[in-house]
Amino acid sequence: MIHSGEQEPSIRLIEDTLLPDVRLESVDPFNPVVVHHTPADWRLLGAGNYAAVFEHPLLPGKVVKVYAPGRPGWREECEVYERLGTHPAYSTLYAADVQGPYSYLVLKKLEGKTLYNCLRDGTRIPRQAMRDIDKALDYARSRGLNPKDVHGKNVMLKDGRGLVVDISDFLQEGPCIMWKDFKRAYYILYRPLMPKRPVSLPDWLMNTIRFLYRRLRRKSRLDGHRS
Structure with a gap:
């Protein structure tokens, strides 16, 4: 093609x-x-x-x-x-x-480490990387696209800058709730609570957070449909 x-x-x-x-x-x-x-x-x-x-x-x-x-x-x-x-x-x-x-x-090929792996391995996520990703998503919107399914496993950190790896859902409709939630957790929890040298989060804890997040999101959608 x-x-x-x-x-x-x-x-x-x-x-x-x-x-x-x-x-x-x-x-x-x-x-x-x-x-x-x-x-x-x-x-x-x-x-x-x-x-x-x-x-x-x-x-x-x-x-x-x-x-x-x-x-x-x-x-x-x-x-x-x-x-x-x-x-x-x-x-x-x-x-x-x-x-x-x-x-x-x-x-x-985009080199770097996903933000998910940064959390798992204890690699600090700088605020500049978050800003870069936000600017990249704004650029996509300016091209008539709708960034969707953006989360910690498909955005990356490389030399202190942010990259967007997966754009396969950018033609879908609706808001990107996961990226909004990731940013909220970053600014409310990660930056104030994580020490200057971040600690690694074990896989079992990351998987538990992911599981609970999905359950909460599913419950939120169901409650929204009932109201």
């Missing part, structure tokens, strides 16, 4: 060595896709509810995002990147296409 001449070697590598042998599926639409097999020389970087992201040593500075069969959103994500154009807080779309059951994107 989107190719450029200089991308052809990359496309051949992807379509000859990754897509024929990769195995991933969406078992539960509300949980990350399951990657059953990653081909040799490819490395799995992570998985979301729509797709998994891979990298290869012959594609420095790039990643390949492969959508699970049957999962929507590939065309929408292409459109979002086309609207965003070039911005320092976002990735860049180099190529996109469909082969067999898989649709994929070739993207600029």
Whole structure:
């Protein structure tokens, strides 16, 4: 769908060595896709509810995002990147296409650590990173987009600056409650209570917070429907 001449070697590598042998599926639409097999020389970087992201040593500075069969959103994500154009807080779309059951994107690799992992590992999150993310979301709105599903696992910290990693839901309607809640917790709890050298939060505590947050949000939505 989107190719450029200089991308052809990359496309051949992807379509000859990754897509024929990769195995991933969406078992539960509300949980990350399951990657059953990653081909040799490819490395799995992570998985979301729509797709998994891979990298290869012959594609420095790039990643390949492969959508699970049957999962929507590939065309929408292409459109979002086309609207965003070039911005320092976002990735860049180099190529996109469909082969067999898989649709994929070739993207600029964003280096850094997610804010979720910063909390887990005890890495301080500076206020500048939060401001950068807010400005990036405002920029997206100025391009006719609606930032949605922005939370600690899809925004990153790199050299003290904030980046937005996942833009796949930027064409959806409605407010981004999760980012508002994350900011509220950052300014009300994190900055006043966390010491200058933040302590790491163990996985069990992070998972408990995530579970309780989802329960509270679900209850809030149900109460809103009843009123």
